[in-house]
Amino acid sequence: MMEPAGPMIHFQNVSKEYENLTALHDITFSVGRGEMVFLTGPSGSGKTTLLKLIYLAELPDHGSITISGWDTTTLREASIPFIRRNIGVVFQDFRLLDNRNVFENVSLALRIRGVGEREVKSRVADALKTVNLRHKADSYPRRLSGGEQQRVVIARAIVAEPTVLLADEPTGNLDPDTAEGVLRTFKDIHAKGTTILVATHNRDLYRNSGKRVLRLDAGSLLGGEVC
């Protein structure tokens, strides 16, 4: 799906309304290929909504969004799964399946792509190692701490090595040291060429990162200075 030229993500005058609430208002920005960008703003400012527009869980009411040159507003329904396969998402609400253990949860990202059993085993093991959860492979999500669950979600988002990684408050449940570890993981992945967009309240994540920070406030974009 990747076209070589142009930004990886581009929003052009995008607005999103929920019933009578404007969640996003006239948003225009781009994220370059291989860039790592932070998205911040107070609770309810529209960060999750913006990410949902990228992974096609929501459609904009106005404006257009292109992912790697593909206009998502004119996309055929049948191509949605294939766009999503290029996007790894750390969901704010985790979306772990309670009736499956950690290994199975992480492996789903590979199974839906039809990856064979042996490759699934080794890649899931690698991903769990990255988030320091290899010893929890057989545990069920409900038996894990909040921080452990969050790291399972991160493992699932990166296991298929997506082109784009969207992380929605990925350190919300983590102590500073573990959060630091997650950030290091993201930077490693970024170093391999992955485009990353991290939505967070956590100033420690982006302070002195040298990355661009987009600020949302009540659905409007305040600009994007480098921190």
Added chain:
Amino acid sequence: MTAPYAFKLALQSLRKDKWINLLSMLTIFAGLFIISLSYLVFYNVEAATRNLPEKFSLVVYLEDNLPREKIDDVIASVKTRREVGSVTYISKEEAFRELKATLKNSQYVLEGIDDNPLPDSIEVKLRKEAMGSESVRKLAEAAKKIRGVSEVDYGEKFLSTLHDIKNGMRIVGIILAAILSTGIVFVCYSTVKILFYRRNDEIETFKLLGATKGFIRAPFLIEGAAIGTSGGITSLVALYLLQHLVIFRMAVAVPVFRTLLFPADFFLSLPLIGMFLGISGAAIALGRLKY
């Protein structure tokens, strides 16, 4: 997607929601059992009456006082027809004697009848290969046209009544099968719908991870097929057991049951029909998945 994983998901779901699945399997079993039982009855009636015309002979009545050579002519021209097996001449005297013998305890019926009122006749039996109510009717019509023949009697009323009964059974059977099949499809439809809603959260997650429609659909179709097929197999087993029970237990009292037949294609068709109905129900339930 990898096919084994779809089977794994289907199996997981069959186990997880085993009561719902078992219940719909039993409903399908009941439906298919009734359909196949009525087919079995029809099949046996058909088999038992297929050769019935054989047991009927044509009786060709001759005109009064036909000279012997004319009678031989009639017999000869009846014999030229291919479907005719044997021909027996019964003179009016013979017929009268037989009648008297039959009525020996109620001779009074014949009181006052001195003249023999019966005509000469010939009894015509058909060959096995030419059996069937249609060929009997044709032969009767042809015989009627032979000179010297006054009337032909061949039990047409009985045969046509039988034909009507069988036709009626066939129509009732088809209607019954149509209603019950629709019911089975509906049961599979609602089962898969329920399962689908129960797993809505999971399906939503699958979709967000990039699962195609096929990936999401396949386990449900497999599940529908499994439910339908097992319903078909259980009805087959039940029917087979019932048939044996009837033969071994009831044949002693009612000998007719000894010859009860079991159509061999049931062994394949019942599971296949079950599978087809199960998949149809599941497919309708999934309809057009939205993203």
